[in-house]
Amino acid sequence: MEKENTKVSSRRDFFKKSGAIAGGLLLVSMLDPLKQIKALAGEKPKGKGAWYGIGVDLEKCIGCGSCAKACKTENNVPKEPFFFRSWVEQYSVTANGVVKVQSPNGGVDGFKQPVLDKEIEKSFFIPKSCNHCAKSPCEQVCPVGATFISPDGVVLVDETYCIGCGYCVQACPYACRYLHPVKHTADKCTLCYHRIKKGLAPACITVCPTGAKIYGDLNDKNSDLVKFIKEHNCTVLKPHLNTKPKFFYNALKEEAE
Amino acid sequence: MGNFENLYQALQQVDGFIYPNEIELRWGILIVLYPYITGLVAGAFILASLNRVFNVKALNPIYEISLLASFSFLLVATMPLVAHLGRPDRFYEMLMTPHFTSAMAIFGFVYLWYLMVVLLLEIWFDYRRDIVLWSNEKKGPVKYIYKILTLGVFDISPKAVKWDEKIGYIITVVGIPSAFLLHGYVGFIFGSLKANPWWSSVLMPVVFLFSAMVSGISLVLFLYMVISWIRKQKLDMQCLDTIGKFLFYILIMDFTLEALDQVHRIYVSEESFDIISILMSKLFVTLTIMQVLLGTLVPVGILGFFQFHKPNEIIRKISYFLVSILVLVGIFFMRWNVVIGGQLFSKSFLGFTTYKASFFGAEGFGIAILLMAIPFGILAFMLWLLPPWKKTHE
Amino acid sequence: MPNQLRNLIIVFAIFVGLFLTARHFLVPKTFGDLGHYRADALQYNIDHEKKFVDTTLCSNCHTDISNSKYVGAHKLINCQTCHGAGNKHIENPTINKMEKSSEREFCAKCHAKNLARSSTVIKQVDITKHNIDSKCVNCHNPHSPEIKMAQVASNQNKKDEPAICIMCHDKIDKIKTKGMHKSVPCQSCHGEGLNHIKSPSKSNMFKPSKREFCGKCHGIGIAPKSKGIKQIDLKEHNIENKCIDCHIGHNPLEFK
Numbered sequence: 001m002e003k004e005n006t007k008v009s010s011r012r013d014f015f016k017k018s019g020a021i022a023g024g025l026l027l028v029s030m031l032d033p034l035k036q037i038k039a040l041a042g043e044k045p046k047g048k049g050a051w052y053g054i055g056v057d058l059e060k061c062i063g064c065g066s067c068a069k070a071c072k073t074e075n076n077v078p079k080e081p082f083f084f085r086s087w088v089e090q091y092s093v094t095a096n097g098v099v100k101v102q103s104p105n106g107g108v109d110g111f112k113q114p115v116l117d118k119e120i121e122k123s124f125f126i127p128k129s130c131n132h133c134a135k136s137p138c139e140q141v142c143p144v145g146a147t148f149i150s151p152d153g154v155v156l157v158d159e160t161y162c163i164g165c166g167y168c169v170q171a172c173p174y175a176c177r178y179l180h181p182v183k184h185t186a187d188k189c190t191l192c193y194h195r196i197k198k199g200l201a202p203a204c205i206t207v208c209p210t211g212a213k214i215y216g217d218l219n220d221k222n223s224d225l226v227k228f229i230k231e232h233n234c235t236v237l238k239p240h241l242n243t244k245p246k247f248f249y250n251a252l253k254e255e256a257e
Numbered sequence: 258m259g260n261f262e263n264l265y266q267a268l269q270q271v272d273g274f275i276y277p278n279e280i281e282l283r284w285g286i287l288i289v290l291y292p293y294i295t296g297l298v299a300g301a302f303i304l305a306s307l308n309r310v311f312n313v314k315a316l317n318p319i320y321e322i323s324l325l326a327s328f329s330f331l332l333v334a335t336m337p338l339v340a341h342l343g344r345p346d347r348f349y350e351m352l353m354t355p356h357f358t359s360a361m362a363i364f365g366f367v368y369l370w371y372l373m374v375v376l377l378l379e380i381w382f383d384y385r386r387d388i389v390l391w392s393n394e395k396k397g398p399v400k401y402i403y404k405i406l407t408l409g410v411f412d413i414s415p416k417a418v419k420w421d422e423k424i425g426y427i428i429t430v431v432g433i434p435s436a437f438l439l440h441g442y443v444g445f446i447f448g449s450l451k452a453n454p455w456w457s458s459v460l461m462p463v464v465f466l467f468s469a470m471v472s473g474i475s476l477v478l479f480l481y482m483v484i485s486w487i488r489k490q491k492l493d494m495q496c497l498d499t500i501g502k503f504l505f506y507i508l509i510m511d512f513t514l515e516a517l518d519q520v521h522r523i524y525v526s527e528e529s530f531d532i533i534s535i536l537m538s539k540l541f542v543t544l545t546i547m548q549v550l551l552g553t554l555v556p557v558g559i560l561g562f563f564q565f566h567k568p569n570e571i572i573r574k575i576s577y578f579l580v581s582i583l584v585l586v587g588i589f590f591m592r593w594n595v596v597i598g599g600q601l602f603s604k605s606f607l608g609f610t611t612y613k614a615s616f617f618g619a620e621g622f623g624i625a626i627l628l629m630a631i632p633f634g635i636l637a638f639m640l641w642l643l644p645p646w647k648k649t650h651e
Numbered sequence: 652m653p654n655q656l657r658n659l660i661i662v663f664a665i666f667v668g669l670f671l672t673a674r675h676f677l678v679p680k681t682f683g684d685l686g687h688y689r690a691d692a693l694q695y696n697i698d699h700e701k702k703f704v705d706t707t708l709c710s711n712c713h714t715d716i717s718n719s720k721y722v723g724a725h726k727l728i729n730c731q732t733c734h735g736a737g738n739k740h741i742e743n744p745t746i747n748k749m750e751k752s753s754e755r756e757f758c759a760k761c762h763a764k765n766l767a768r769s770s771t772v773i774k775q776v777d778i779t780k781h782n783i784d785s786k787c788v789n790c791h792n793p794h795s796p797e798i799k800m801a802q803v804a805s806n807q808n809k810k811d812e813p814a815i816c817i818m819c820h821d822k823i824d825k826i827k828t829k830g831m832h833k834s835v836p837c838q839s840c841h842g843e844g845l846n847h848i849k850s851p852s853k854s855n856m857f858k859p860s861k862r863e864f865c866g867k868c869h870g871i872g873i874a875p876k877s878k879g880i881k882q883i884d885l886k887e888h889n890i891e892n893k894c895i896d897c898h899i900g901h902n903p904l905e906f907k
Contacts, residue, residue, distance in 0.1 A: 062768045064761045066732050073736045074702045082264050084277045090767055101274035101607055110760030111767075113778055123767035128276075137452060143362035144350040148688035150696075158692035161679070163350055164343015166283040167361050173452035175276035175604050179283065181261075184343030194699035203703050207732040209725075209761060210772055241451055352670075353677045356687050373666070378659070385655060408662060410655040420653040 050217040051153040052191055053246035055228045056127055058253075060212035063088055063125035065107035067204035067213060071129070072108060074192060074203035081105040083178045085189040086129040086204050091256050094119040099255045126256055127213060129204070130155060130176040130189035131237060131245030138168035138177060138188075147186065153218070153246065154193055159185045173241050191215065218246065263613045273608025282600045282612050286625045287337035292443045292465065293472070293592045294334045294632070299440035300473015301327035302376065302432060307503065309429045315499040321645030322484065323477045324383065328376050329635035330476075335368060337628050341620055360446040371439045375432040380643070381406075382425035386413045387648050402642070440469040447595060454529035455536065455599040460518045467511035472588035474504045479581035482574070484640070494570055497577050498563070504584070505560035512553050515591075532606040539609065540598050543590045552587010556580045702736035703729075709737065712744070716794055723795025724774075733757075733793070758787040781852070784822040790851075815848065823901055830902030831881075840864075840900070865894040 071077060071086035088107030092100045092114075104111070107127075114123075132155050139147050139155060146162035149155050162185035169177045169186060180187040192202035196215065200206070205213045216225025225248070228234075232250035237257065239245075267280050305323035308316035339348050352369075355362035381388075389411050392403035410417075441462040447453075448461025458464075478500050485492050522533060537544060559576050567573065601609050615621045684690035709730045710717035720726055731737055735750035755778060764775045782790070791797075816837045817824045827833055838844065846854035859865070862885060866873050870885045889897070899905045 059769055060772050062761055062773045063765065066760075070703060070731070070736070075699070080261050080264070081268065081277065082261065082280045087277050089274075092766070099607070101605065103274070103277050106277040110756075111763075111765065113759060113763035113765060120766060123765070125767050137450070140358045141361065141450070143356055143359040143365075144347075145354050145356045145682070145687040145689075146350075148686055148692070150693055151685060156692065156696050158689050158695065160695065161347070161350065161689055161692065162344065163347040165338075165341075165361060166343070167359070167446075169278075169283045170600075171450050171452055173604055175278045178278045178281065179343055186343075190696055190699075192701075193693075193696045195701055195703075197697045198701075200701065200703075200705075203736075206703050207729050209728045209732050211727065349673075349677060353674050354682055354687070373663075381659075382655075408655070408658045410658050412654050417653060417655065420655065424653075424656065 049152060049219070051219045051246075052196065052215060053132065053153070053218045053225055053248065054129070054191065055214045055216070055225050055234065055248040056250065057212050057228070057232065058124060058126065058249055058251040060210045061088075061125045061127055062210055062212075063090055063107065063111050064209060065110045066207045066209060067127055068106050068108045070203040070207040071189070074195075075190070077187070078181055080181070081108075083181065083187070085176075085187070086127070088125055088127045089256075090123065090125050091253070092117075092120045092123040093253075093255055095121045122253070124251075124253055124256070126249070126252070127204070128174065128176070128237075129247070130191070131174055131243070131247040132189075132191060134244035134246060135242065137171040137173065137241075137243055141167045141171040143167065150193070154191045154196075155188070156190055156193060157186050157188060159183055159187070162186050173238050173243065174245075263615070267611050267613055270611045271608060272610075273603070274605060275603035275608045275610050276605055279603050280610055282597070282610060284596055284600060285341065285612070285620045286614050286622055287341040287620055287628070289589070289592045289596045290337040290625055290628055291334070292440075292447075292596070293589055294330050294337070294628075295443050296440055296465065296469030296472045296588065296592075297476050298327050298331045298334055298371075298473070299436040299466070299469040300471065300475075301330070301477050302436045302473070303470050304474050304477050304500070304503070306429045306433050306436075309426065310433065313499065315493075315495050318493045318496045319477050319481050319500070321383070321643075321648065322480055322640075323473075324376070324380050325639045325643065325645070326477060326480055326632075326636055327473070328380060329632040329639055331368075331372055331376060332635055333628060333632045336631070337625070340624060340628070360442065360449055364442055364446065367435075367439055367442050371432075371435050375428060375435045379425055379428045379432060382421045382428065384643050384648070385410075385421050386418050387643070389413050390649070437466055440466050443469075447599070452604060453599050454527065455533060455602070456595065458518055460514060460521075464511070464514050464518060467507060467514055468588050468591055470507045471504065471511050471584055474500060474507065475581040475584035475588075478504065478577060479585065480636070482578050482581070488646070490646075492574060494573070497573065498567070501560050501563055501573075501577055501580070504580070505557065505564060508553060508557050508560065508584070512557065529606055532602045535609075536598060536602050539601065540594055544594045544598070547590040548587050548594055551583055552590060553584075556584050556587070700738075702738045703731050704737040704741055706730050708741050719792065720794040723792070723797055725794060725796060753786050753788045753793075755787055758793075762787075776852075782819060785819050789821055790819040816844070819851070826899065826905075827901040830899075830904055832901060832903060859900075860893055860895055862894055 065088050068084065068087045071084075072079060075085055077083055077085050084106040086106075087103055088111075089101055089103040090107075090111055092102075094100075102111075107125075111125075114120075132153060134149075134153065136147075136149060136155050139149055142148075143165060144161060144163055146158045147155065147168050148158070159180075164179055164184045164186065166179055166186070169179060172188075177186055177188045179185070192200075192204075195202055195206075202215055205215055214224045214228055216223035216228075218226060220226060228250070229248055234248040234250050235252045235257065236245040236248060237252075239257070264280055267282075271280065301323045304316070305320050305327065307313045308320045308323075339345050342348060351362055351365045355365060357363065385407070388403050388406045390413070392400060392407055392411075395403060444462035444465030447456040447465075448458050451457045478497070481496070481500075482492065522530065559580055563573065563576070597612050601612065603609065616623050618624075679689045679691070681690035682688065685693075706729055717730075720730075733750075733752075737749065739747035740749050759778045761773060762775055762778075764777045768775055787793070827835075840857075840859055842857040844856055847856050863870075866883075866885045868874050868880055869883045871882045873885070874880065874882065876882075894900075894903075897906050899907060
């Protein structure tokens with residue numbers, strides 16, 4: 001697995017580099033090349049300014065779906081059960097290891113009290129949304145630069161510039177993206193960028209009744225999130241894909257990784 | 258608000274668990290057409306260059322047809338891509354601010370390179386002398402079309418014509434890697450997505466390339482037979498047999514590569530394998546029957562038989578015609594299985610959605626059929642404008 | 652250089668020129684300032700209207716509710732978790748009402764029994780069994796779920812006041828007031844309820860089911876004769892069954 005990982009990343013590095021060289025050559029002939037070449041320099045060095053991430057304590061999550069519901073309201077996400085920026089899944093594992101997952105309407109209406117099933121040995125909820133990956137595959141594949149990582153580490157979409165090709169939807173391993181049925185552009189969790197930049201918590205975190213979900217600045221040693229990660233045994237989703245997600249789960253069970 | 262009837266139906270038919278955003282299958286029939294058409298372009302061009310660069314004389318009768326077919330399909334290649342966009346009006350952004358880490362953005366430039374620098378120029382240099390001649394002979398408005406096409410150069414002295422030959426040759430040599438690049442790139446668009454185990458494969462660009470050659474050769478075979486039949490011209494059997502021979506070899510390479518890809522998948526059996534094995538059984542009709550059996554094994558059988566024993570001309574003609582159609586259909590389903598198949602299963606590896614396409618609508622089968630018909634119209638026009646059979650060959 | 656090549660290069664130069672000109676006008680102004688994107692898109696995202704408001708705005712008007720809320724188990728929960736986003740309500744409180752639900756299913760979203768819920772994090776009830784006739788808010792003050800119960804407990808000396816029972820069992824009261832048993836106090840049949848009031852789930856009330864129990868009032872020769880009470884011969888009247896197999900205890904002239 002290790003080996004495969006390095007292979008994949010070196011392939012991408014190669015691609016990035018050769019892309020950059022080809023791009024550089026092309027750009028020299030264009031009108032204001034310097035501006036573009038600066039842009040190619042790539043990722044912002046961590047350690048300067050904020051670098052946002054999210055955390056969830058799954059032991060505290062009660063699967064009420066408040067986060068999913070509030071997200072739809074706050075961000076004008078279409079109400080139909082096909083479009084979600086934030087949703088909740090319930091995993092149930094039987095004694096012989098069969099995994100059943102459900103997420104009716106993304107958990108927006110909550111979960112029905114399950115009929116008692118003696119087979120089920122453990123069960124848990126997982127709230128999900130964009131992982132705001134540091135090596136975001138969706139940003140990598142966007143052909144026009146409509147999806148980008150903000151200087152503070154939030155993966156955003158420029159809906160005035162997105163062409164709606166859906167390549168990012170295909171590239172996201174977590175299925176966090178959808179094509180907005182009215183705007184016809186890609187849409188996803190912004191970590192409520194309009195709220196956090198004004199010092200407010202994202203809507204999902206604002207309404208969480210148990211305080212299971214938090215967000216914070218990974219560069220700030222005193223932030224809630226950094227403390228949370230230090231104090232808990234946190235994991236991320238699909239770590240083997242090397243997307244460097246910044247959504248940290250405490251007590252994530254192996255069935256859901 | 259859009260009409261969500263299809264999605265509600267799909268929601269009813271979800272098998273197992275899929276992520277809530279995955280009910281809508283993002284890339285439909287139009288994205289199946291996109292690699293299909295691009296493949297035809299690359300394949301037809303490579304067949305043409307066999308004649309020119311590798312000097313396969315038997316292929317002389319189809320050189321111009323290959324080039325013009327390649328060109329006709331290339332003009333249409335981006336149409337399904339643009340038509341499927343959520344915001345087709347913003348398509349130009351891909352050329353204005355291409356994101357160099359995106360395979361899709363680079364495709365715009367690969368495409369332009371191929372269209373402007375390779376195909377157009379090769380056709381132009383090949384026909385230049387005839388265009389100049391025709392611009393003098395013809396009457397009426399057509400005359401002026403040819404005049405414009407000369408780009409103001411009327412020099413057809415032997416020296417100038419020799420230059421045409423020379424530059425044309427260089428372009429063909431450049432064109433072969435370009436054709437590889439063009440279709441390899443389309444494969445890379447899918448193969449580079451690590452999120453999708455059905456797509457993510459180093460072999461994907463190579464598999465796409467060989468399937469492109471297979472489909473392009475079949476297209477030319479098909480077109481040559483149909484055009485000759487319309488023009489009531491006798492088919493050049495030596496040419497047909499040569500195409501058949503190349504088709505046979507490349508089909509075997511293509512099949513071997515695809516089989517290698519699958520065998521590797523099965524043997525390595527990564528975490529995604531469970532879902533993929535169910536996927537393969539779900540794709541029984543399009544994968545096992547259409548792609549493998551009818552699209553590959555039957556043509557390989559027929560063509561292979563001809564390598565050892567050549568029956569009479571009638572049987573061979575009918576067989577070649579049949580083979581060309583089978584392969585064209587088979588490769589269409591190969592694209593289908595890649596594009597649609599890759600989106601049927603959830604990235605959670607726990608379930609499946611369904612593909613519901615309507616006939617009508619912006620991304621329906623109606624548009625797809627229309628898009629597939631356009632290149633034939635363009636080809637008819639090109640054959641009228643630049644008829645290969647009226648060219649002066651020395 | 653041959654003429655055809657020269658002219659071709661001119662044509663290409665024109666194309667490239669057109670492309671660069673188009674690019675000059677079509678690339679957005681701030682594109683590339685911070686990375687391969689429109690830097691203005693950051694502000695565009697920030698400008699999105701927010702819907703969930705600061706809850707100090709809620710307590711400014713609803714002081715009493717917020718006071719009671721801050722002492723109970725729901726004290727850390729944002730008002731808008733249950734009532735929805737407040738942006739429209741603060742603009743015009745009379746026209747735009749907040750969401751309000753008193754359905755059992757609404758409370759069940761958090762409190763229904765579920766293996767996936769940690770019992771240390773949240774109190775859960777089996778909603779298929781727990782006092783299914785009543786709405787949660789009848790017994791529990793949603794802003795401070797313990798309060799209403801505490802009030803009941805402190806009123807225990809007024810134990811014969813049916814109002815205490817009605818607080819939780821209003822549906823039964825509605826049935827009862829329609830029929831002959833309307834003036835019979837709950838205690839007459841169900842007994843003293845002190846323990847039940849203190850801890851409803853742990854101490855159940857007595858639920859009579861035997862024929863003899865009904866016979867205490869309605870049996871000929873058993874009950875003290877009293878005007879208006881229907882008398883039945885227990886030895887003859889449908890001796891196979893219990894009374895409550897046919898009669899609804901709370902409204903006996905209604906049949907099941």
